[in-house]
Amino acid sequence: MSVAVENFVKAIYKNDNNDTNNTKPGNIAKKLGISNAAATDMAKKLAVKKLLHYKKYQPLQLTKEGEKMALNVVRKHRLWEAFLYKTFDMSLHDIHREAELLEHETSDFLANKISDYLGNPKFDPHGDPIPNANGEITTTDTSMALSETQEGKSYVISRLMSDDKEFFDFCASNGIKYGNTISVNKQLTKNRMTQISINNNSILLNEDFTNIIYVNKTE
Amino acid sequence: MSVAVENFVKAIYKNDNNDTNNTKPGNIAKKLGISNAAATDMAKKLAVKKLLHYKKYQPLQLTKEGEKMALNVVRKHRLWEAFLYKTFDMSLHDIHREAELLEHETSDFLANKISDYLGNPKFDPHGDPIPNANGEITTTDTSMALSETQEGKSYVISRLMSDDKEFFDFCASNGIKYGNTISVNKQLTKNRMTQISINNNSILLNEDFTNIIYVNKTE
DNA sequence: ATTAAAATTTAAGTATACTTAAATATTTTT
DNA sequence: AAAAATATTTAAGTATACTTAAATTTTAAT
Known part of the structure; x- marks a missing residue:
């Protein structure tokens, strides 16, 4: 799937976690820096691909499959952050910026290599949980x-x-x-x-x- | 510049090194797995952007700027290969496959970090020379x-x-x-x-x- | 030197991922 | 409850990077 699609489902996943009802096309558009029209457009296309449920004027909701894709991208993002932080001693902002790009061009194979190398960490340097290879977040957050x-x-x-x-x-x-x-x-x-x-x-x-x-x- | 453009100039650079007159649109098309028409199309566009010289039916020739871009991509490719080989003990084929993707999403900043980490190597695990940050290959090849x-x-x-x-x-x-x-x-x-x-x-x-x-x- | 084969180019068309502008629906304010 | 403000959707259009098919040019073979 394309970078645009991966970023779209990721944006929905993250907005949904922060605040329910925060996943209308406009919210996602703002997050991604695209027009509202483009977000609606994309939402319709992804509904056809069964990555999300779309009903006019309603918040966007990821399907199981869409959430799985989002978690896979989030996993790669956070693994890269942890890896770059440890290996190159880069700042929190720098690791985020690089991970934002690398996350889309990382095979599952490489992601698993990185995870093993790091000892399969459960959190990245920001404290965000890292989903496992099955897209599961097992840690309970008491913060x-x-x-x-x-x-x-x-x-x-x-x-x-x-x-x-x-x-x-x-x-x-x-x-x-x-x-x-x-x-x-x-x-x-x-x-x-x-x-x-x-x-x-x-x-x-x-x-x-x-x-x-x-x-x-x-x- | 886009992935397609980076791969296009890289393909010309590599074909040119192997065998002169091997940089006609058809040669590049074959290398990239696209149609001849697409290659001609791209060649014309990149000529406008001053990345290469285009004359009908003639081999494509990179400009200084085009070659610089190619060398920058090649640098990132080979640095990733060296890094993945050392860090994750992956096979020669696996490192190539991953580097092929990562090379386009790597900032100059990160490339330099990787290079420093490795001790600024002059060759990758295939023995291919790694251009420096200025796009120069200083090693003389006697092989x-x-x-x-x-x-x-x-x-x-x-x-x-x-x-x-x-x-x-x-x-x-x-x-x-x-x-x-x-x-x-x-x-x-x-x-x-x-x-x-x-x-x-x-x-x-x-x-x-x-x-x-x-x-x-x-x- | 022709002819045949191969490569290149042109032309027309497609999918993706956007844009702006206008129309429509929803939400908020009064 | 109506009006105003805001958000969403539709419609039309653009750039990139391709495709196939046909026309043209070059290269190779006889």
Whole structure:
């Protein structure tokens, strides 16, 4: 299947995970940087190919087959990220940018080689789960957004849900990294901001960031 | 530039190296598995883009810019081959097949990372030279085809010029590998065959193989 | 030097993946 | 509940990269 098709089903899969009813043609078009008309067009074509269910004016829903394709692309993306991060010590943003291209030109054979080489990891360097060769995500996610955490408690960063270079640059220069521990000092509910401590530095984060930084309670 | 364009200039570059006057649209079409008409079509378009010189019924000739593009793709191809061979211990045919896809989706940035990681190698696992980041091939080739060698002498295998799975499988199961030493026992000139010894085994090769196995004299 | 064979080119047409503009339906606001 | 705003769909059109079929040119054979 083509790059355009792979990106289309991937976009639906990801938008669906974030927020249901977020998979209308317009949402997907925005994500992919194409016109709404192009998204509707593609949706109709993929419905014929049984990759998704299409009903006028309704959100797009992947079929089993469509989801399988999306998970296969996501698997390759996250394996590449993990591999490039480990092997070449590239930044979170750089690995994302390269994986975005490589994911479409990677055979299942090579994906499995990469996975074996890495010891079949369950998470990529952003903390996103890596589907296995059958497209299954077996790990249960107990993490919460930083915006949902309690004052005075400590948490371990488990996921950085973003594609954005500025965000990753900010994270890199502030020690916000998968596996690191942070303390929540204040939840400024009214202003939707959170004050945290990390590496003895105090940082104030607004909701743009506290909604995409996921953490787990410390044991 | 698109995958089709990259493959087109690469095909001209490679055919030109093998045999001049081997770059007519028909030759390129055959190599790429497209119709002659499609090749002519593409040639005209790329002439407008100043990637090659096109004159009706004449061989296609890359411009400086076209050659630069070809060398950049070749560089990425051979770097991937070297990298996959080393990292995942894949066969000569497998690395070629994967590199054929990855070469088009690899940034210059990543190519340089791979090159550095490998210690900026000058040859890939087939013995093909790897152009540097400026598209230069600095190594001088003193090798000759196995068909040109002298009876009774020993040689070191320096290059396996093929894309063919059957050939690589044959090589793998007979110890014919970049860097290995072979002795030439007999040149059966009349039948265009060569009898060699490798690892204490005697093998008879016909010209299909002796023309694509390149060797260097032993010091 | 003709003729036959082969290759190249031209012409017309197709599929994919888009675009913009207009029409239609849905959602939100008042 | 009607009007306004927004989103979706339809329609028409474009660029890329092909295809087959026919016309033309070149190359090879006699």
